[in-house]
Amino acid sequence: MPTHPQAYRPEAALTALGPTFWDPVAAADFPATQLRFRNDRAAAEVGLDTLTDAEWTEGFGRFVPLPGTLPQPLALRYHGHQxxxxxxxxxxxxxxxxxxxxxxxxxxxxxxxKGSGQTPHSRFGDGRLTLKGGVREILATEMLEALNVPTSRTLSLIETGEELTRGDEPSPTRSAVLVRLSHGHIRIGTFQRLAYLQDEDGMRALVGYVLRNLYGEESDDPLRLLDHVVTRTARLAARYMAAGFVHGVLNSDNINVTGESFDYGPWRFAPTWDPAFTAAYFDHAGLYAFGRQPEAIHWDVMQLAASLRLIADSDPLIALIEQFGPLYQLEITAALLWRLGVRPRTPEQDRALVQTMERALRTTATPMDRFFFDVFGGTLPDGYGDDWQPLRDALASYAPRKDRSHPYWQGSPCAMLIDEVEAIWSPIAERDDWSALHAKVARVRTMGEALA
Known part of the structure; x- marks a missing residue:
């Protein structure tokens, strides 16, 4: 258990919501618990980096309760639009x-x-996670953290020794249990459930819980909550776009009310600035395509506003929802300037720069990772031809926010396209070789240092 009690600060705030919000459950009794990944950088933030591997495996593979916090696992209840x-x-x-x-x-x-076994909400599922799914979540969270996207962190991945059957992977395939560190797990769908049940007392309790525990405000005002969520989710949508990330399944049960991205299934990074690029093979209509993600997140936040009508008047809720678009425009400009590595100037100049950049990326189909690597600091290399001259002119008056002295800039762009993800998985599947994964995580973190 933690040896630095001043850094280990356990809480059990969730229990105050009461048993109508969750179901007590137990983890599956796995045949094996083989530690595959431990994120000591994230663990250090909550005083868990001093655990031995044996203690880590007991806590995050067998779920022996950590001292002073929740006495047993709780499966949260929610609904949602899928x-x-x-x-x-x-x-x-x-x-x-x-x-x-x-x-x-x-x-x-x-x-x-993720993958800890069946609960009362499993329906026909086995409650398990494939090892490949766990590896993909490590890669997604590490890359997003490096690219300045608010995200859960993958804390632990433990292989569990079961053979799973899946339609989208060669089966039988290996199994794992993943632990994520998140700023809350309260979703828009958590509020939708209470509206569906017409539970006014529960809705007020949940609003108060989120404002007190996740936003640090002694309030139970639903308008304050919606204001926060609109602001945070507009930022999330903008940073997805600047990162070139496609979540794939932006259902309302997958939107955390802290504006932190989580739960990575069919995610992809878009190779080029292609608004129609999709991540999920089952997203036939492109509902959650790259360019439609701001719209999708806005739609989900509208469902939160609709749910809060149970305890608030419509007009002020609508007024707050209407702020999403303007906030998104501010956030996407800021996020893209961050990726370009330049300091902001006037709002008009910044918007014009971003529009010029997007137009050039879209019309030239230039690889995004290559472009952002080359242009960081505000100077386009000579190899970018006449199509890029308007952007070169627009960048001329911008100052770099950071120089290119970090060793990362002497190499090549760090990307996370699907072919490389598969190439990282292949040696794990074929000969239990994890070196490519660990090398990639180290490389992504180096990029994060250069960008930060």
Missing amino acids: FRTYNPEIGDGRGFTFAQLRDAQGRLMDLGT
Whole structure:
């Protein structure tokens, strides 16, 4: 257990919501618990980096309770719109929240799982996670953190020794249990469930819980909550776009009310600035395509506003929802200037620069990772031809926010396209060789240092 009690600050705030919000559950009894990945950088933020591997495996593979926090795992109840169809029969079906801790900033953080076994919400699922799915989540969270996207962190991945059958992977395939560190696990769908049940007392309690514990405000005002969520989700949408990231499944049960991205399934990074690029093979209509993600997140936040009508008047809720678009425009400009590595100037100049950049990326189909690597600091190399002259002119008056002295800039761009993800997985599947994964994580973190 933690040896630095001043850094280990356990909490159990979730229990105050009461049993109508969750179901007590137990983790599956796995045949094996082989530690495959431990994120000591994230663990240090909540005082867990001093655990031995044996203690780590007991805590995050067998789920022996951490001292002072939740006495047992809790599967959260929620509903949600899935591809715009309302589903009241979901909830934590292969995961649970099993601990709450304060981080170095004083934020309340949850430890949640993926693949920890069946719950009352599993329906026909086995409650498990494939090892490949766990590896993909490591890669997604590491890359997004480096690219300045608010994201959960993959804390732990433990292989569990079961053979799983899946339609989208060669089967039988290996199994794992993943632990994520998140700034809360309260979703828009958590509020939708209460609206569906017409539970006014529960809605007020949940609004108060989120404002007190996740936003640090002694309030139970639903308008304050919606104001925060609109602001945070507009930022999330903008940073997805600047990162070239496609989540794939932006259902309302996958939107955290802290504006932190989480739960990575069919994600992809777009090779080029292609608004129609999709991540999920089952997204036939392109509902969650790259260019439609701001619209999708806005739509989900409208469902939160609709749910809050249970305890608030419509007009002020609508007024707050209408702020999403203007906030997104501010955030996408800021996010793209960050990726370009330049300091902002006037709002008019900044908007013009971003529009010029997007137009050039879209019309030339230039690889995004290559472009952002080359242009960082505000200077386009000579190899970029006449199509890029308007951007070169627009950048001329911008100052770099950071120089290119970091060793990262002497190499090549760090990308996370699907072919490389598969190439990282192949040696794990074929000969249990994890070196490519560890090398990639180190490379991504180096990029993050250069960009930060």
